[in-house]
Amino acid sequence: MEESQLLPNLFRTEYRKIVSVLCYLFGIDNIEIAEDITSDTFLAATELWSVKGIPENPTAWLYTVAKNKTKNYLKRNSVFEQKLSVEIKHTANKSEEIEIDLSVKNINDSQLAMIFTVCNPANSTEAQIALALNLLCGFGIQEIADGFLTNKEVIYKRINRAKEKLKEANIKIEQPTISEINNRLETVLTTLYLLFSEGYYSTSQNTILRKDLCAEAMRLTFLLIENPTTNLPAVNALLSLMCFHSSRFDARTNENGETILYQDQDETLWNQELIEKGQLYLVKASTGTNLSKYHLEAGIAYWHTQKEDTPEKWQNILQLYNRLLILEYSPIAALNRTFALAKTNGKKEAIIEAEKLNLTNNPFYYSLLGNLYTDIDNKKAIGNFEKALQITNSPADKATIIKNINLIR
């Protein structure tokens, strides 16, 4: 057993469970106490286990210590404990002590309550993601800073401001009611999708961290699916979409960290298990009357798992993009739709449609035009690629564009 590996993974997995249960117990005003008690638990683990070795059941050890530290804290702060007793409608159980329930059920309930607390529109999505990574996923400030390609102080401030806003708004950490789920699910799903995108599209070179971000987003989405009240079609569609995208993670970059475009990817590196999972969740999502954008994106992602270039594939992708754009416009969808149009109706028609998009601040717009003009009007192709080169900030994209220019020359 790699002892050096055990503690970090255990820390993250169990930290978020314990901190969720304690936050749920203590409420939003006392998040810091919940975090402190949890951190102290892991500090104790680090100190003791390095001397005495890892206990036989590390999880049970952590839970016992966390419970004891909580009880001690409540004893020393009897006023606090009384406030808690009043707020938590304690059952008729005459026990004087507040039971810290670390059962699987309570852990899941606490995490669900925390997801809805953290994904609150009172904060910007940037802040929600940072808070989610910290509280829901057990990421440290430095890790989050690395993921966002910024520094510790920025993330520290962002998280603290986010907590302050929740306190000011008097947010209750509680099980979401059905009506709350209806109102807030969209925000929650948006945040989870953005968290996933952080990992998937990030320009950070840290592949392991990026995979972790995607995995965390998927885990949280799965948590929603495991809970009957939030196990809704749109949520299954989102998880399906994440599975399909993740299946290509290993094929998307080469050893030098360069991005490999879809058409150049080695499909033997595509993860079949994830593709199958994606299909499973897509089937589960295909119920009810509500067609969400996640359904459409999952459909598009599904077709991309079929590498063969058939007319049926691109016709389906085009129609899905049509519906997606009609539902909600986005520049990326507009560009991708035009690419699909080229595959179904030919490059000449796609060029006409592409020129209408007029996304002059977007490097991908010029890359698309470059791609469409290739072999139709190579002078214009190179012109567009060069414009893309001028405005892109991504070194990986620069390399791809240069490659495309050289292919023409």
Added chain:
Amino acid sequence: MNEFVLIFRRDYITKETQPSPQELQDSLKLWQDWLGGIAAQDKLAKPLQRWDGEGKIVTTNKNVINGPYAEIKEAIGGLIMIKAADYDEAVAIANGCPILELGGNVEIRMAVTGTY
């Protein structure tokens, strides 16, 4: 940028001029592609809405008759709201409307601001 309503009308009753089932099915893709193209340019001003085929008419005499036809044999097939710089651009967009292939027409009106 201005907003325009595009109203699609065609004759749904004269038997001889009705499109065949195949023509109607083929037009589905044309509609989706045309609307998708407008959406791709971020020119849909309002979400799309379909309308039923029943309808009611309130006549000048305040009689209520079953719709959807008023005095003419053309009925409204649907309407969308788009964003365009001016009538020229709105007309250019309307030129692609599949209702034209089915013998119909498009009426275009520009939205005006100001109190009602």
